Amino acid sequence: MRRIAAWALMGTVWGGLALGALLLVFAWDLPRPEEALETTRRPSVTLEAADGRLLSTSGDLYGDTLRLRDLPVHLPTALLAIEDRRFRQHFGLDPIGLMRAAWVNLTSGRVAQGGSTLTQQLAKNLFLTPERSLRRKVQEAMLALWLESRFTKDQLLEIYLNRVYLGGGAYGVDAAARLYFGVPARRLALWQSAVLVGLPRAPSRLNPRANPQAAAQRGAEVLRAMAATGAITEAQAAAEAERIAFPPRPSRDSGWFADWVNDDLAARFPGSADLTLRTTMDLRVQAMVEARLEALLAGPGAAADVGQGAVIVMDAATGAVRAMAGGRDYRRSSFNRAVSARRQPGSVFKPFVYLAALEHGLHPESTVSDAPITLGRWSPGNGNWRPRGDLPLEEALAHSVNTAAVRVLARAGGAREAAAVARRLGLAGPFPNDATIALGTGEASLLELTAAYAAIANGGMRVVPHGIAAARADRRVLPPGNVAPSRVLAAGDAQAIRRMMEAVVSRGSGRAAAVPGRPAAGKTGTTQDFRDAWFIGFSGGTVIGIWLGNDDATPMEDVRGGTLPARLFHEILEGLPR
Incomplete structure (x- = not known):
């Protein structure tokens, strides 16, 4: 017994030392909580159009700092109902909640419930990054215990409600209430409170401006949770869910463009100074682009089951974006189909295949067969094209003959060579490593494709798309940080492929794009089952990229x-100044 007791004592001592050392390992890089509790803000950003007119303003939004007594009772009640019903009973960590979550996840076969307390969420939001790791979870638990020892439960609720990020740049319930509903938090209705406390799960994705439908569904979920706790009746929950409705967001022609420009400002302009940015946007061109896109979608597009579209107008020499329509209506969907959607490019990829062939010694006059071809189990079709035998490369591209493109790919060195040309011009991929790449079975965004075509239009110089022409911070002029064009194509190859693409418009598959008196070049693209339709072309110093399709790929x-x-393309080119 003495031996057992001695071993137990030694195990306790060494175990305590090991635990202490382990906690020190986890705690060595913990942030100083007192400093993190101080309010921080991102700088405000003012965007101006190319002519100096105001486009938008943005930055971190903070409302009034409120005490619990200033808020409607249903706001903290809703928060605890959906996030932490045992908040008043636990000490920052909730073993019962952890066991319940583990049981639910085990029985459902998936992660259906989390075990974090509201205090742990506050610790993560205030002090830590969203990284998912054991280290972060241990640090989160340590900070939660510190918070519980330092503040009362009511104070923790107040800190959470005043500091939590709720999407749209809004921190705290007062800023979010003013942003989404136009009222201070003191005057929130029950359904509005339910919507707000439902946002911390995914504020950028669930907020009413990004996704009104998802925000409403999440608000209804919070109301049902309140009914389950007895805070309100089921009838009240159903009635309040019916009241959920959001005011329309003010129309902004610059919406998608402003979101794109704002996306990487923190990295490009570090510091806390307020910024004023002169952008490359031409408001007249932007308004014309959106009007003509909507007219097409509402008329012939509706008759042909086309639900969405995207357009980019870019300066070929510099990559400056003059107009950007990321969809049909920014107020209904702020998702930027011109930048964020990655789809199969179809035959608009073929110029890169033909460029690889030119770099391997072929010429526009070189001939290629358009006869049927079979590679393994794959036999590319040619649609309504009737075989003519051997065609000049220029004619094969002009009429977008698939079997000819596959043969050109083989003579150009294969899929890797075509992919290398595409990457050199700015496409990120991924690309298949087989012959289907000749028909555009990889992935690309409209912005990438438009910039890649700019290199063809400007004589072989790769451009990086940008939207900022000049920057000022606290009356100081800052470099905009744009990447200078760089040569990626031999001038002769760029001139040859441009001539071939002019044939697409003058006598090939893109004849509908031609505008009398305005020489143009470009390429058509269509993916399988008419899921995507593209035209990307250029005239003078301007490149215009167009995509039509449906978000669900129907x-x-x-x-x-x-x-x-x-x-x-024809209608937009007609509307541009000569």
Whole structure:
């Protein structure tokens, strides 16, 4: 017994030392909580159009700092109902909640419930990064215990409600209430409180401006949780859920463009100074682009089951974006289909295949067969094209002959060579490492493709798309940080592929894009089952990229790149100043 007691004592001592050492390892880089509790803010950002007119303002939004007694009772009640019903009973960590969550996740076979307390969430939001790791969870628990020892439960609720990020740049319930509902937090209705406390789960994705439907569904979920705790009746929950409605967001022609420009400002302009940025946007061109896109979608587009579209107008020499329509209506959906959507490019990828062939010694006059071809189990079709035998490369590209493109790919060195050309011009991929790449089975965004075509239009110089022309901070002029164009194509190859793409518009698949008196070049693209239709082209020093399709990738009614997209290119080019 003495031996057992001695071993137990030694185990306790060494175990305590090991635990202490382990906690020191986890705690060595903990932030100083007192400093993190101080309010911080991002700088405000003012965006101006190319002519100096105001586009938008943004920055961290903080409302009034409120005490619990200043808020409607249903606001903290809703928060505890959905996030932490045992908040008043636990000490910062909730073993019962952890066991309940573990049981629910085990029985459901998936992570259906979390075990974090509201105090742990506050610790993560105030002090830590969103990284998912054991180290972060241990630090979160340590900070939660510190918070519970330092503040009362009511004070913790007040800190949370005044500091939690709720999307749209808004920190705290007062700023979010003013942003989303136009009222101070003191005057929130029950359903509005439910919507707000439902946002911390995914504030950027669930907030009413980004996704009104998801915000309403989450608010209804919070109301049901309140009914489950007895805070309100089920009838009240149902009635309040019916009241959920959001005021329309003010229309902004610059919406998608402003979101894109603001996306990486923290990295480009570090520091806390307020910024004023002169952008590259031409408001007149932007308004014209959106009007013509909507007219097409509302008319012939609706008849052909086309639900969405995206357009980019870019300066070929510099990559400056003059206009950007990321969809049909920014107020209904701020998702930027011009920048964030990655889809199969179809035949608008073929110029990169033909460029690889030119770099391997072929010429626009070199010939290629358009006869049927089979590679393994794959036999690319040619649509309505009737085989003519050997064609000049220029004619094969002009009429977008698939079998000819596959043969050109083989003569250009294969899929890796074509992918290398595409990457050199700015496409990120991924690309398949087989012959299907010749028909555009990789992935690309409209912005990438438009910038890649700019290199063809400007004689072989790669441009990086940008939206900032000049920057000022506290009356100091800052460099905008744009990347200078760099040569990626031999001038002769760029001139040859441009000539071939002019044939697309003059006598090939893109004839609908032609505007009398304005020489143009471009390429049509259509993916399988008419899921995507593209036209990307250029005239003078301007590149115009167009995509039409549906967000859920449902097929359109025989919409090809040479039909509605080419027609929209024609209409936009007509509206641009000569």
